[in-house]
Every structure is written in structure tokens, then in C-alpha cells.
Amino acid sequence: MERLFGCHVSGAGGLVNALKNGMELKVNSIQIHPSPPQKWISKPFTKGVEDEFNTHKPNSGITKVFFHGIYLINLANPDPQKFHLSKMSLVHYLDLISRIKGDGVIFHVGSMKDQEDEAEGYKQIISGVNWILEESPNSGRLLLEVAAGSGKVIGSRMEELARIYEGVKDGERVAFALDSQHMWASGYDLRSDTDSIVKDVERVFGLDKVQAIHLNDSKTELASKKDRHENLGKGLIGEEALKRFINHPKLKKIPFILETPALKEMQSAKPEVEHLRALIA
Numbered sequence: 001m002e003r004l005f006g007c008h009v010s011g012a013g014g015l016v017n018a019l020k021n022g023m024e025l026k027v028n029s030i031q032i033h034p035s036p037p038q039k040w041i042s043k044p045f046t047k048g049v050e051d052e053f054n055t056h057k058p059n060s061g062i063t064k065v066f067f068h069g070i071y072l073i074n075l076a077n078p079d080p081q082k083f084h085l086s087k088m089s090l091v092h093y094l095d096l097i098s099r100i101k102g103d104g105v106i107f108h109v110g111s112m113k114d115q116e117d118e119a120e121g122y123k124q125i126i127s128g129v130n131w132i133l134e135e136s137p138n139s140g141r142l143l144l145e146v147a148a149g150s151g152k153v154i155g156s157r158m159e160e161l162a163r164i165y166e167g168v169k170d171g172e173r174v175a176f177a178l179d180s181q182h183m184w185a186s187g188y189d190l191r192s193d194t195d196s197i198v199k200d201v202e203r204v205f206g207l208d209k210v211q212a213i214h215l216n217d218s219k220t221e222l223a224s225k226k227d228r229h230e231n232l233g234k235g236l237i238g239e240e241a242l243k244r245f246i247n248h249p250k251l252k253k254i255p256f257i258l259e260t261p262a263l264k265e266m267q268s269a270k271p272e273v274e275h276l277r278a279l280i281a
Contacts, residue, residue, distance in 0.1 A: 007258035029064035069107025094140030112152040126167035148185040148227035179214035
């Protein structure tokens with residue numbers, strides 16, 4: 001069985017450049033920010049922006065393509081304008097991922113920090129997800145990502161994301177994404193409890209609903225509630241724990257995507273990807 005693995009790559013200058021970067025790194029799975037992640041996406045992507053990408057993808061060796069949603073999204077925000085902007089950002093991303101026949105939009109659901117009533121917050125998130133799916137192409141899929149847990153962020157426990165999923169009308173278009181650093185920061189002890197964590201994933205989500213896993217070491221300690229990625233083997237999770245995680249028999253069919261600091265430059269990204277390749281049994 002061919003393992004699916006890769007990394008976040010830059011799409012600066014056009015989507016096709018993300019494809020070229022993935023090819024240079026010799027991976028079969030990539031994740032892209034199709035727009036600056038610190039800015040709202042209030043308009044659809046221009047028609048044809050995907051054409052060059054679609055022309056080159058069949059011969060690229062890249063089989064899995066994910067987008068990562070912008071960082072401003074908060075589906076629990078009680079501010080009507082920001083709630084709408086969050087929804088529209090995902091509608092436009094789903095439209096583009098559909099146009100390139102990609103595998104899903106991974107995003108952070110948001111935070112309850114401005115929400116007075118938690119139950120109302122969850123109700124708003126669910127209504128938002130349902131609206132997004134209704135307003136976007138049927139082939140686009142949303143992936144709810146496990147979070148690191150700072151403040152009142154949603155998704156530090158898997159059960160929080162499962163609660164949202166239970167209210168979704170079109171469950172076929174919603175799945176989940178794990179993140180080793182986020183899980184560690186939220187108290188999931190990957191160093192000593194990998195089997196139990198995988199059992200929890202299976203119980204809460206179902207392994208068939210986990211469509212991507214971000215693989216990152218951690219700059220911060222277990223249960224720190226801080227989202228601080230580190231290069232493989234250089235952090236507090238450590239190489240042996242990450243190796244056990246990536247090679248767990250029940251996770252081998254899921255794409256593993258690096259998001260470590262080394263990826264910022266191609267010169268350092270290449271040995272980091274090779275490190276990942278070496279960890280795969």
C-alpha cells in the first residue's frame with residue numbers, strides 16, 4: 001500500500017506553483033492556502049484560475065490536495081458581519097476545491113470567547129455549516145480540525161467537533177482532520193498513550209471520517225493549550241512518539257501533512273520531508 005504523505009506548500013504566484021513545489025519535494029499530498037490566510041475572502045475566485053493547475057496535476061504524482069481555511073474564521077462569532085464573512089470564505093474555498101477536484105477544506109471552527117451562551121454558539125455553528133454546504137458545490141468537503149485548546153477555542157476535545165457533526169444535514173460532506181501538536185497541547189499524550197488516543201478517534205469520529213492528519217512536533221509541553229509547532233524530532237512529543245503515531249496500523253490509509261517551521265524555505269523543507277519519509281515504516 002502506498003502511503004499518503006506530504007506537506008503544506010506555498011501557492012504564491014498561482015495554484016500551479018503549489019503543485020510544482022510539491023513535485024520538487026517529491027510528495028504525493030499537499031495542503032495550500034489559496035489566498036492570504038489573514039484576509040477575508042469576500043469574492044469568488046476568478047474563473048479559470050484553476051486551469052493551469054488542472055492541466056499539470058495528472059502528471060504531477062500528487063494525488064491528495066487540501067486547502068487550509070483562513071485564520072479569521074469563527075463560526076461561533078455573534079457579530080453578524082463576521083459570521084457571514086466566515087461562512088462566505090468557506091463557500092469560496094469549497095467552490096475552488098471543487099474546481100480542482102481536491103479533497104477538502106481543513107479549517108478551525110472558531111472560539112466561544114464572545115459567545116455568552118455556549119448552547120447558542122453550537123447552534124449557530126451548526127446552522128453556519130449547513131448554510132455553507134447549501135451554498136457551495138456538492139463535491140466540496142469541509143474538514144473540521146482538532147484545535148490546541150487556548151481560551152475558549154472549539155475542538156480541543158474531539159467530542160466538541162462530533163457535537164457539531166451530529167447537527168449537520170449533509171454528513172457525507174463533512175469529515176475531520178487531526179493534528180499531532182494540537183492534540184498534544186490539548187492533553188492527548190502521544191508519547192505514552194497512542195493506542196488509547198487512536199481508540200478515542202475511532203469511537204468519537206470513526207476512522208473513515210478522518211481524512212487528513214497534520215504531523216507536527218511541539219514547542220510546548222503536554223496540555224499547554226498553546227498552538228506552537230516544532231520540526232520533527234526537535235520538540236517535546238519527540239521522534240519515537242511521532243513514528244509510532246504515523247505508523248499506527250489504523251492510521252496508515254490517512255494522508256499525513258507536515259506543517260512544521262522548516263517548510264518556510266525550500267532549502268530546509270527538503271530535509272524535513274525526507275525526515276518524514278524516513279519515519280514511515
